[in-house]
Amino acid sequence: MTETLVRPAVDSPPPTPPQRRRKSGHHDPSRVFRLHLPLLLYLLFTLVPFYWMLVFALRPTGSTALVPWPMTLEHFDTVWNGIGFGVFFTNSMIIAGGTLVAVSVLALMGGYALARFQFKGQRVFLLALLCSQFIPGAMMLIPLFVIFREAGLLNTLTGLVIADTAFQLPLALILMSGFVRNVPVELEEAAMVDGCTRLRAFFAVTLPQLRPALVAVGSFAFIGAWNNFLFALMFASKQDKFTLPVGLSYALGEFNTDFGALAAGGVVAAVPVVLVFAVVQRYLVQGLSAGAVKG
Numbered sequence: 001m002t003e004t005l006v007r008p009a010v011d012s013p014p015p016t017p018p019q020r021r022r023k024s025g026h027h028d029p030s031r032v033f034r035l036h037l038p039l040l041l042y043l044l045f046t047l048v049p050f051y052w053m054l055v056f057a058l059r060p061t062g063s064t065a066l067v068p069w070p071m072t073l074e075h076f077d078t079v080w081n082g083i084g085f086g087v088f089f090t091n092s093m094i095i096a097g098g099t100l101v102a103v104s105v106l107a108l109m110g111g112y113a114l115a116r117f118q119f120k121g122q123r124v125f126l127l128a129l130l131c132s133q134f135i136p137g138a139m140m141l142i143p144l145f146v147i148f149r150e151a152g153l154l155n156t157l158t159g160l161v162i163a164d165t166a167f168q169l170p171l172a173l174i175l176m177s178g179f180v181r182n183v184p185v186e187l188e189e190a191a192m193v194d195g196c197t198r199l200r201a202f203f204a205v206t207l208p209q210l211r212p213a214l215v216a217v218g219s220f221a222f223i224g225a226w227n228n229f230l231f232a233l234m235f236a237s238k239q240d241k242f243t244l245p246v247g248l249s250y251a252l253g254e255f256n257t258d259f260g261a262l263a264a265g266g267v268v269a270a271v272p273v274v275l276v277f278a279v280v281q282r283y284l285v286q287g288l289s290a291g292a293v294k295g
Contacts, residue, residue: 050270056263075264079251085265087240088247091157092226093272095243098161099225103172104218106165108210111176112202116185126177129170137167141234148235155238163235164225172217179213180206215280223273244269 057075058068079085114126144163145154153159183206191201229245236242242250248265251258 053263053266053270056259057267059260061260075258075260076268078258078261079265079268083247083251083261083265084239084242085244085247085268088242088244089268091241092243092269094157095160095164095232096222096225096272098157099164099168100218100222102161102165103168103221104214106169107172107176107217108214110169110173111178112180112206114173114177115180126174129174132170137230140167141230144231145234153235155236155241157241159235160231160241160243161225163231164221164228167228167231168221168224172221175217175220176210176213179210183209219276219280222276226269226273 055066055068058071058073059065060070060072061074114122140163144166148154148159148163151159153162187205187209188198188201191205192198196204227245228243229249232243232246233249236246244265248262248269251262251265
């Protein structure tokens with residue numbers, strides 16, 4: 001009978017006790033000054049004007065309180081019924097909604113063509129789209145004004161929708177072509193092998209994958225048209241065709257300004273944009289991250 005002795009490994013170092021993992025961000029005083037303090041200052045710089053606007057809109061006329069209490073809605077009644085912000089709000093909704101639909105549809109078709117097909121002059125076309133983003137909107141005023149005057153589109157909401165669409169479509173095309181490139185073409189080819197036409201494969205396979213992209217492009221188009229002041233000021237001279245930014249500018253009096261009514265108009269103009277961001281921000285982040293992979 002033989003005995004086998006197992007000799008301990010004398011030369012191997014003793015096992016080290018597991019170290020407690022250090023939580024990132026805790027017990028690091030320098031992180032407060034490097035990250036938290038600048039973010040706090042930026043947050044205050046961003047939110048204080050909004051709070052000040054709410055104070056002016058909700059406190060009574062003549063009050064100097066820093067907190068809007070007791071609250072009053074007299075300024076909202078003034079801007080909505082007295083100045084006519086109801087008409088301006090409706091005009092802005094029509095223009096922003098029409099621009100959203102037009103830019104989304106045209107960007108979807110153009111972006112798909114740029115991503116899936118090769119044609120002569122494609123690089124030059126993409127370079128022209130990119131260069132158009134460096135042209136200020138003011139340089140387009142005179143050509144657009146002449147075209148709209150000849151076409152009878154001045155003082156019409158249709159003309160403003162066309163102007164906003166023409167201004168925002170190049171960026172939407174660039175973004176949408178990047179989104180389409182992220183969808184594997186093999187999925188469409190597999191659908192066509194199973195008997196689908198290219199159009200049916202697009203609606204059944206590609207379009208559902210582009211929902212975050214459509215939300216991102218549509219949101220930018222809506223907000224851009226909602227905040228556009230220059231085109232609405234130049235192409236609409238009748239008060240019943242004013243938008244909210246133009247209406248706010250006319251609320252400023254030459255000798256006396258009702259800051260309460262002006263702040264209430266600012267709140268009315270900001271509410272739809274805040275609601276759009278609150279509803280679509282999840283899809284907006286997904287769409288922007290997907291479009292940033294390829295461009």
